[in-house]
Amino acid sequence: MNPKNENVPKAADIPTITPEMVEETNIEIAKRRAGIPGSPLKNIADAPCPVCGLQSVSFVDDLVFEVVLTGERIVIPNLSGIRCSSCGDFAFDAVSSKIIDEHTGNKPAGGYECRISTVGAGKLGMYFPKDVLRVMEITKKVKAIVTPLSRRKMIVELYPE
Numbered sequence: 070m071n072p073k074n075e076n077v078p079k080a081a082d083i084p085t086i087t088p089e090m091v092e093e094t095n096i097e098i099a100k101r102r103a104g105i106p107g108s109p110l111k112n113i114a115d116a117p118c119p120v121c122g123l124q125s126v127s128f129v130d131d132l133v134f135e136v137v138l139t140g141e142r143i144v145i146p147n148l149s150g151i152r153c154s155s156c157g158d159f160a161f162d163a164v165s166s167k168i169i170d171e172h173t174g175n176k177p178a179g180g181y182e183c184r185i186s187t188v189g190a191g192k193l194g195m196y197f198p199k200d201v202l203r204v205m206e207i208t209k210k211v212k213a214i215v216t217p218l219s220r221r222k223m224i225v226e227l228y229p230e
């Protein structure tokens with residue numbers, strides 16, 4: 070019994086990422102980074118955290134992006150951005166966001182069904198399924214910016230309140 074062995078697939082329907090695939094992604098990211106100027110966040114160290122308030126936000130280059138789309142699990146390691154060493158809140162920088170977009174942008178999202186119901190006073194509320202909370206690590210009060218793209222599509226961006 071080795072609880073740290075993450076190579077053992079937990080669910081058969083989630084494709085396993087092999088070390089070769091991770092290495093391939095690392096090489097790909099290194100290629101993309103070559104010629105791109107360094108992150109503008111590079112000099113950030115011990116900045117105040119918008120979530121916990123401590124002076125512990127610094128530049129990091131070991132962030133991991135993980136998402137499950139239709140029949141596919143995407144894991145992108147070694148991304149740069151900033152992270153709070155106290156509460157763990159993090160944000161990807163522009164270069165990393167671009168890399169994430171390139172790997173996920175043209176893929177159909179699996180999508181989660183959310184119920185929209187009346188919450189009183191003529192307002193409607195949307196309830197996020199537990200899976201969404203887990204994948205996006207939503208545990209605290211956040212502010213959401215909603216951008217309607219059409220009558221059927223919208224982007225929801227979350228920010229710490």
Ligand SMILES: [Zn+2]
Pocket residue numbers: 118119120121122123125153154155156157158
């Ligand atoms: Zn913090």
